[in-house]
Amino acid sequence: MTINKEVKDTALTIAIEGRLDTVTAPQLESELKASLDGMTDLTFDFAKLAYISSAGLRVLLSAQKTMNKQGTMKLINVGEEIKDIFDVTGFADILTIE
Amino acid sequence: MAKKKKLRSIGDKVSASTLNSAFSILVVAMIIMTVILCILVLQVSKSTMSNLAFTLAQQVDGAQMSEAAEIATGQYPSSVLANQYVRTLRLKIANTIKRYRDVKAAFFLVFDEETGLQTYIFEVEPNGVEEQPGYMESTEAMFPKSVRSHINKDSIPAFYHTTAAYGPVIVAAEPILYNGVIIGYACVDMTLHQALKSVRNFIIIIFILLSIMCLIDMQVVRKYYMKNLVKPINQIIDAAQEYIYEDVEDEDLDLDAKHSSFQRLKIETGDELQQLASAMKNMEVDLGRYIEHLTKVTSEKQRMSTELSLANRIQAHMLPGIFPPFPDRDEFDLYATMDPAKEVGGDFYDFFMIDHDHLALVVADVSGKGIPAAMFMMISKIIIKNVTQSMVMEGKISPAEVLQKANSMLCENNEDEMFVTVWLGILDIPNGKLVYANAGHEKPLLYKDKKWSFDNNRHGFVLAGMDGMRYKDYEVKLSPGDFLFQYTDGVTEATNSDNELFGDARVLETAEKSPLDVTEFLNGMRSSIDGFVKEAPQFDDITMLGLLYKGSSKRKSVELNIEAKVENLEKVLAFIDEQLEKNRCPMKTQMQIDVAVEELFVNVASYAYSPDASGKVLIQFGIEKDENSKSAVITFIDNGIPYNPLSKPDPDVTLSAEERGIGGLGIYMVKKSMDSMNYAHEGGSNRLTIKKRI
Numbered sequence: 001m002t003i004n005k006e007v008k009d010t011a012l013t014i015a016i017e018g019r020l021d022t023v024t025a026p027q028l029e030s031e032l033k034a035s036l037d038g039m040t041d042l043t044f045d046f047a048k049l050a051y052i053s054s055a056g057l058r059v060l061l062s063a064q065k066t067m068n069k070q071g072t073m074k075l076i077n078v079g080e081e082i083k084d085i086f087d088v089t090g091f092a093d094i095l096t097i098e
Numbered sequence: 099m100a101k102k103k104k105l106r107s108i109g110d111k112v113s114a115s116t117l118n119s120a121f122s123i124l125v126v127a128m129i130i131m132t133v134i135l136c137i138l139v140l141q142v143s144k145s146t147m148s149n150l151a152f153t154l155a156q157q158v159d160g161a162q163m164s165e166a167a168e169i170a171t172g173q174y175p176s177s178v179l180a181n182q183y184v185r186t187l188r189l190k191i192a193n194t195i196k197r198y199r200d201v202k203a204a205f206f207l208v209f210d211e212e213t214g215l216q217t218y219i220f221e222v223e224p225n226g227v228e229e230q231p232g233y234m235e236s237t238e239a240m241f242p243k244s245v246r247s248h249i250n251k252d253s254i255p256a257f258y259h260t261t262a263a264y265g266p267v268i269v270a271a272e273p274i275l276y277n278g279v280i281i282g283y284a285c286v287d288m289t290l291h292q293a294l295k296s297v298r299n300f301i302i303i304i305f306i307l308l309s310i311m312c313l314i315d316m317q318v319v320r321k322y323y324m325k326n327l328v329k330p331i332n333q334i335i336d337a338a339q340e341y342i343y344e345d346v347e348d349e350d351l352d353l354d355a356k357h358s359s360f361q362r363l364k365i366e367t368g369d370e371l372q373q374l375a376s377a378m379k380n381m382e383v384d385l386g387r388y389i390e391h392l393t394k395v396t397s398e399k400q401r402m403s404t405e406l407s408l409a410n411r412i413q414a415h416m417l418p419g420i421f422p423p424f425p426d427r428d429e430f431d432l433y434a435t436m437d438p439a440k441e442v443g444g445d446f447y448d449f450f451m452i453d454h455d456h457l458a459l460v461v462a463d464v465s466g467k468g469i470p471a472a473m474f475m476m477i478s479k480i481i482i483k484n485v486t487q488s489m490v491m492e493g494k495i496s497p498a499e500v501l502q503k504a505n506s507m508l509c510e511n512n513e514d515e516m517f518v519t520v521w522l523g524i525l526d527i528p529n530g531k532l533v534y535a536n537a538g539h540e541k542p543l544l545y546k547d548k549k550w551s552f553d554n555n556r557h558g559f560v561l562a563g564m565d566g567m568r569y570k571d572y573e574v575k576l577s578p579g580d581f582l583f584q585y586t587d588g589v590t591e592a593t594n595s596d597n598e599l600f601g602d603a604r605v606l607e608t609a610e611k612s613p614l615d616v617t618e619f620l621n622g623m624r625s626s627i628d629g630f631v632k633e634a635p636q637f638d639d640i641t642m643l644g645l646l647y648k649g650s651s652k653r654k655s656v657e658l659n660i661e662a663k664v665e666n667l668e669k670v671l672a673f674i675d676e677q678l679e680k681n682r683c684p685m686k687t688q689m690q691i692d693v694a695v696e697e698l699f700v701n702v703a704s705y706a707y708s709p710d711a712s713g714k715v716l717i718q719f720g721i722e723k724d725e726n727s728k729s730a731v732i733t734f735i736d737n738g739i740p741y742n743p744l745s746k747p748d749p750d751v752t753l754s755a756e757e758r759g760i761g762g763l764g765i766y767m768v769k770k771s772m773d774s775m776n777y778a779h780e781g782g783s784n785r786l787t788i789k790k791r792i
Binding site for chain 1: 664665667668685686689690692693696697700751752753754755756758760763764766767770771
C-alpha cells in the first residue's frame, strides 16, 4: 500500500494505492494521527484502492469521528466493489462519498 | 368501588343504644309519675278541703247562721246583732283559712233546688273580690252534675272546678245544721295552681337528675364495654396483624418466636372472648407447624424441580445438537432428535467422527424413565463412545466387539438391573460401507435400491443384561441417495387414545411418502406420529436419527497449514488467490472472498490462542460442483479456545459515526458477502466453513 499526501492550507488529500487490510491499516492510522492536526477538509482518493477490510473501515470510522469535530471528510473516486462493502456495513450512511 | 365506611367502636354502639333505651324508660316513667302525682295532689286537696269545710261548718252557730241566711235571701231584715255576729264570724274564718296557703275563699251558700240558684250568705276572700251577701248565681255553673244530688241532703264531696280568677280549684262543701235541718252550706275552694306547679317543678328536677344519671351511666357502660369487650377484640386484631409482619420481616427468629403474636395475648374475660383468644392461640400453633412443614416440603420440591431441570439441560447438552454437525463434509447429511416424555428421558442418540473417514452412529434406549434412566444413559453413552473410539484407533471396525466390551463394562456393579438397547453403526464415508450391530434395539429402516425396507437381521441381547454376551456385525453397502432411519420404541409404540400402536406399518408408510431430506424426513415422521396420537399423552421418549449418504466427496481440496499470526495474512491470501484464479473466479467475487478470508484468519490469529503461545490454523480450500454452478468452500480449522463467531449478535449498522463501535463488523461482512457460513466444534477443534459461488 502506498499513501500519497497533498496539503493545501488546511485541506488534506490522501490517495491510497493498493490494499487497505489488517496489515496495512495501522500504517494509515499513524499517518492520519500525524497529519490531521489543524486540518478542516480531509479527502480520501480511493481511485487506486483495490481492497478494504474491517481493519480499514475502523481507520475510516476513527478519521470520520475526528473530522466531525474539526471540519469535513469526504471520499472520492470510490470503486464499485469498495462501495458495496460500505453499503453492506452501513458505512455508506456515515461517510460522505462523492 | 364501595366507599369505606368509617368504623365505629362496639363500646360506642352499645352505650348509645343503652342510653337510647334508658331515655325511653325515663320518659315513660316520668309520664306515669306525673299522672300519679296529679291524682295524689287532687286527692290530698280534696280531703283537705272536705276537712276544712267541715271545720268551718262546726265553727258556725246554726241559729245565728239561719238568721244570716234569711237576711241574705231577703226573708228577714238585717239586724245589728246579726251583722255583729257575721262580722265576728268572718274574722274567725279569715284567721282559719289564712293557715292554708292555697285556700282562696270560704263562702256560705243557700241552695234553692226549685230555682236551681244558690244565694251567698257571705264570702271571705282575703285576696280577691268577695261576692256580696244575697248574690245569686246558677248552681250548675259551679257544682258538676255528679255532686248536685248531695245538695241539701248531706256533705257535698270535694270536686274539681275551674274559675276565672284562680284557674283549676278544688271546692268542698259541708252542710250547716239548725235543729237537724240543713240551712246552708259552708264551702271552701282551693287553687291547684301552686300544687300543680310544684308537681311540674318536681318532675322537671327529677327528669334532669335522672337524665344526668343516664349519661353518667352511659359513660360507665361504655367504659365497661371498652375494657371488657373492645380492648380484648383490639388485642386480637393487633395480634392478627402482627402475625404476618413477624413472619415476613424477621427471618432469623425461630419458629416459636415467629408465631407468638397470639401467644402473648392475655385475655381473661371469662367469656366467649377468652375462648376466642384461646382458639386463636391453638390455631396459631397449628398454623405454625403447618407452615413449617409446608416450607420444608416446598423448598424440597423447589430444589428437586431445579435439579431436575438442570439434569434435563445437562442431558440435552450431552447429545450433539448442532445441525448440520459436519458442515465441511458433503458426503452425507445427518439429523437427529430426542423428545423426552418426562423432564429427563432414557433415550439417546449419538454420532461422532472417529477419524477422517469413519462416522459412528448410535441410537439407544435405557430401561425405565426419569433420573435413574438418565444417569444410566449418560454412562452408556460415554462408554460406547470411548470404546468405539479406542477400538477404531486400534484398527478394528467392529460394532459387535464394541458392544461386547461395552456390555461387560456396563454389567459391572449394575445392581439395579438397568439395561440399555443399542444400535451402533460405523460408516466408512468414502466407500459407503456401513457396519452395524444391534443389542436388542429396534430394526433400522433402510432406503436402498429405491425402496424402503426394515433390516431383518437378528438382534443380540440388550446391554448390561448379562455379562459375556456376544454380538454379530452386519454390513450394508450404501450407495449415493441411500437413506438410513433409526429410532427408538417411542416411535413404533406411540399410542393413541384407542390404545392403538403407531407400528412398523405406519413407519414404513410415512417413510415412503417422505422426501429424502434428513430434516424434512424426521419432521414429517414426527408430525405423522402426532397426527396419529392426537391428544393422548406421550408415554415414551421419541428419538430419531436420519442419515442420507451422498457418496464420496465432490470437493477437491487443497490445504494450507500455517501459523496463526497476522503477519502470515499475505501468505494466506496468496494461497486463496492462487486457488481462485485457477478456478477463474471473477475479480469482484475474489475480492469479497479475500475480505472474508482476511477477517476469519485475523480473528483466529488474534483470539484463538493466548498471545504468548502460538498455534496453527489449517485452511482447506475446495471446489464444490453442482450441475450448473461451482462454489468455493473454505474451512478454517484451529485448536484454540472454543469460540463460535456466529453466536455474536450482529452490529447495528444504522448508528451514526459517533455511536459506532467497530466490534463484530468483520464477521458481519463475512456473513453478508458469503453464501453460507457454518461453525462446529468437533474433536477439540473449531471448524469454520464458508461457501461462495464463483
